[in-house]
Amino acid sequence: MTIVGSNGANTSQSPLIPDLAEAINVRPDRNTHNGREPEIHPPSEETMDEMMQAVRTMLVGLGEDPEREGLLKTPKRVAKAMKFLTSGYNESLEDLINGAIFDEGHDEMVLVRDINFFSLCEHHMLPFMGRAHVAYIPNQKVVGLSKLARIVEMYSRRLQVQERLTRQIAEALQAVLEPKGVAVVMEATHMCMVMRGVQKPGSWTVTSSMVGIFRDEHKTREEFFNLIRHQASLF
Ligand SMILES: Nc1nc2c(ncn2[C@@H]2O[C@H](COP(=O)(O)OP(=O)(O)OP(=O)(O)O)[C@@H](O)[C@H]2O)c(=O)[nH]1
Numbered sequence: 172m173t174i175v176g177s178n179g180a181n182t183s184q185s186p187l188i189p190d191l192a193e194a195i196n197v198r199p200d201r202n203t204h205n206g207r208e209p210e211i212h213p214p215s216e217e218t219m220d221e222m223m224q225a226v227r228t229m230l231v232g233l234g235e236d237p238e239r240e241g242l243l244k245t246p247k248r249v250a251k252a253m254k255f256l257t258s259g260y261n262e263s264l265e266d267l268i269n270g271a272i273f274d275e276g277h278d279e280m281v282l283v284r285d286i287n288f289f290s291l292c293e294h295h296m297l298p299f300m301g302r303a304h305v306a307y308i309p310n311q312k313v314v315g316l317s318k319l320a321r322i323v324e325m326y327s328r329r330l331q332v333q334e335r336l337t338r339q340i341a342e343a344l345q346a347v348l349e350p351k352g353v354a355v356v357m358e359a360t361h362m363c364m365v366m367r368g369v370q371k372p373g374s375w376t377v378t379s380s381m382v383g384i385f386r387d388e389h390k391t392r393e394e395f396f397n398l399i400r401h402q403a404s405l406f
């Protein structure tokens with residue numbers, strides 16, 4: 172068994188499966204856009220201008236004066252910040268994995284726990300953030316440990332609901348590695364439930380997605396939950 176905190180660790184490396192591109196052509200988010208591929212719009216001058224204009228309109232709607240000194244650069248800052256916070260739309264699983272799949276003949280659980288993430292809820296475009304725990308049981312092949320955190324990052328940096336985010340991470344790993352199983356648990360606090368609306372600071376939403384052996388075998392699932400239940404104590 173391998174357990175890693177979110178700072179990651181090294182592993183011996185020898186690039187493997189040439190058919191990775193084919194394997195990950197199964198888009199993990201294929202079901203989230205009415206069966207269509209997600210529409211990805213690379214940033215352009217024109218979109219930036221439109222976004223900045225929209226922010227100005229918001230400022231006016233709030234009763235603010237977009238011409239006052241403190242707000243002059245705000246439309247540009249907000250547009251740039253939103254582009255960054257949704258930069259996961261412009262990434263692909265293939266680029267992210269970058270061939271870092273290794274044939275280690277390993278068949279025990281690999282878990283990277285306490286991966287911090289920040290996302291935006293698609294209902295209010297307000298942040299939700301927390302920790303992800305990602306585990307899999309390899310079928311010979313392992314993936315570079317940092318790639319688990321990168322997968323979390325790519326899907327988090329989009330407009331999301333927590334349940335879909337959790338499932339996309341699990342399905343992506345399943346598609347890339349074809350392991351015996353994948354388990355993902357995400358614990359998050361939603362600003363739309365804290366700062367507004369029902370206003371419940373301290374509430375945590377926990378979602379999970381279990382694939383393969385984690386779904387089928389109670390014992391494997393229990394082992395995973397036991398490993399993430401306790402705080403990591405090394406650092
Ligand atoms: N299932 C799920 N719901 C979410 C997530 N993020 C936000 N929501 C919820 O989306 C719902 C949207 O409800 P609406 O009634 O359409 O919007 P609203 O009037 O702003 O709702 P309130 O937040 O209750 O004030 C709310 O219940 C939010 O808590 C998420 O990741 N998963």
Ligand SMILES: [Zn+2]
Binds near residue numbers: 292293295296361364
């Ligand atoms: Zn929300």
